Amino acid sequence: MPWFRGKKKAGNGNSAKNKKEGKEVPEKKETVNKRSLAFKAATRQPKSMPPSPPAKKPEKKAEEASAPRVATTQMEMPKREPLSELPWNYGDNQIYLMVRDPYWLFSYWEIQKDHQEKKLKELGGSWDGVCSVVRVYDVTEQRRNAPFFDIVLQGNAHNWYVNAQPNHSYFVEIGLLHRDGRFVALARSNEITTPRAGMSEVIDEQWMGIDFDKMYALSGGFEVGKSSMELKQLMEERLRGAISSGSGGVISSLASPVKIHKKRGFWFILDCELIVYGATEPDAKVTVQGKEVKLRPDGTFTLRFALPDGKYVIDAHAESADGIEERVIIPIVQRHTERPAPIFKSKDKK
């Protein structure tokens, strides 16, 4: 996951919060917007797979990083031009079938033009009255004369999700279908079996003797697909980004169901900090409120305090290195915050 399992984690763990709690942290909102645009761009066209803009962002980071380099981090990218895009054609004629769940299969394929033209000749060589189909064979009961159905392909499809039945076996063919019913296969897939969606009908006589239904229920069986699905859906929606899908990520977002009450989504926060700074002889001893302060080599110092409402007496003492002289300065600071009710102006006023 978890992090982990999720970011989820570092950078984006906050996106969930942003949505809900964005009112408190403006910068966050901006970054998320920027990022989500980037995501959209990337997800919108996964099929065309635009050249990935990999090195860009990190390069910038490297330039800006001011910390000294660890020797091991220096790494020169060899000059050779890297390949920038994955191919869309590996030159094969193939179709492959995968199981997604008890009800859905996924198939992808690749067919070369010359192969298709050759096969088209078997149907007369003309596209007139011919369409591309995926023929789905259900071989659960029988391999010979197995029942099948056709999916007519549109456009330039390279893959398809196929509706299926639990605990059934299938293979598919991609091929050309003539309207007179003739079919030529361009490629045939592997065979797969979908998982069952419930308890097995098979019972082992050596392992009988208790109430299967009750055992199933006690094990949480009737919640399968219900609770586990709901829970995980919640997770995925809220968690956005956990690295692991299993459990972790979600929790904290579930844990903080922050709701934005303001209907208008406008917000305003303000806080105060106090900066106390000064200077003395570099070898003097300085205390503020009884705590020693570390001086910079030039004898200056800076302290920074969160400043809640209240009155604060900040007694500062500087003692000379020879211990003979002490100077005292005592700023007294008071913060008092008023929060008048929000003002709503009428909209038509400019």
Add this chain to the structure above:
Amino acid sequence: MEKGLLSLVLHAHLPFVRHPEHEYFLEENWLYEAITETYIPLIHMFEGLLKDHVPYRITMSLTPPLISMLKDPLLQERYIKHLDKLIELANKEIDRTRFQPAFHEVALHYYWQLTQARETFVNRYFRDLTWAFKKFQDLGHLEIITCSATHGFLPLINRTEAAVRGQIVTAVKQYEGVFGRKPLGIWLPECGYFPGVDRFLKDVGIRYFLTDTHGILHASPRPKFGVYAPIYCPSGVAAFGRDMESSKQVWSAVEGYPGDYDYREFYRDIGFDLDYEYIRPYISPDGLRINTGIKYYRITGDTDDKQPYVRAWALEKAAYHAGNFMFNREKQCEFLHDFMGRKPMIVAPYDAELFGHWWYEGPEFLNFLIRKMAFDQKTVRLVTPSDYLRIYPVNQVSTPSMSSWGWKGYAETWLSGANDWIYFHLHKATLRMTELANRFQGQNGVVQRALNQAARELFLAQSSDWAFIMHTGTMVPYAVRRTKEHLLNFLRLYEDMMNNRLDEGWLNYLESKSNIFPHMDYRLFQE
């Protein structure tokens, strides 16, 4: 004599994220945060239990990418740098919160936690935390199991047998090198099981794996004891199913413990809350605000007006929740024991990073739970799955159902409109890997190195994490980029080898960048 057995399984995993080519890389923080917030707190818990002679057994999977990162000198160095910055920040926070006693207490807590982490990491385990886990395994408290090489989701990458075998054998070899023994069990990535994968486990001597609940419940023939006893696959490898009740108690939206109002709020981090100029040295160098790990609030309730975190209250709750969890397991075991006529096995698997990273008090919860179970009751005993197989060597033979612990219970998270394009390429690379391994077998030197690197690039492209991230929709560009980068590297190696024009300089670069599995053996892909 106890009435039931409980197996806590913590799955620790992070994808291989290591970018020597950049001085700073945001995603490397995943590792650093997990070390500080989860792995080290767990190690501290194990140490405390040892010191107090508390008997317990717990199971943890440490995935090969995580082990590789924990053992990597560059990342170790960078972690210390990261930690030192955090300690510096915590130090400033102690001063800054002087007028806010509630915050001041929390700042002190962080300072203490971070300096302890540094001490443990640097001085006690000499930067390599795998030694800590090994120690507790060797002492007989921890059972470390393996995972597949790069957390590849096996039901979707199994186009060839070699693809599955490669992931498993490579993981097992790494495990033996690090822990000096063979792994008894495996965490199938995302609990992704398909009938037949157990044969590959059998071949490397693995005795058990874990599945989600329905993997067992929908097994055939019907499992007599439901999810409360393992089944043996036809290969003889045991499958243990997840118990839903104990899972939900820990991570359900409604009933879960981590949402308690006294626990720490994850989403209020000073990386976002404090003045920009002040926090700037501790966020991303490009100025992007990120989490620092210093968080001052408790969940408080369904409100925006969050209240300061009170550590003592949170610990109190963790103890209470541990007691509640234990009580529920006792009742569950008593009931099931009478119903089944034998001791039920309750398997409670979680992401390790849930404990500490997401649920900040999670390690304390575990600590209380283990101690209470050892001293406050006799109904339930903590065991590992291999302990169970010693207690009950005879179990029903049945074939689990294809399943995962992902959304909807199958493969949809890793096979959806957002990520289905990857399989066309992953599978082709798998086939070509075997082609290369067959064609160039027996060659030495640079060809052999190129073959091994090609296998590394393939493994890294197979990580289920990339597809997962694409599916969930956050950090997508990084996941897409990683998938393509490794596939393109693979392709290039393939073409260079087939055309007899290997570029050794470039190979050196790849080897130093993606340096996972130094003992990679491409021959795993021969068929």
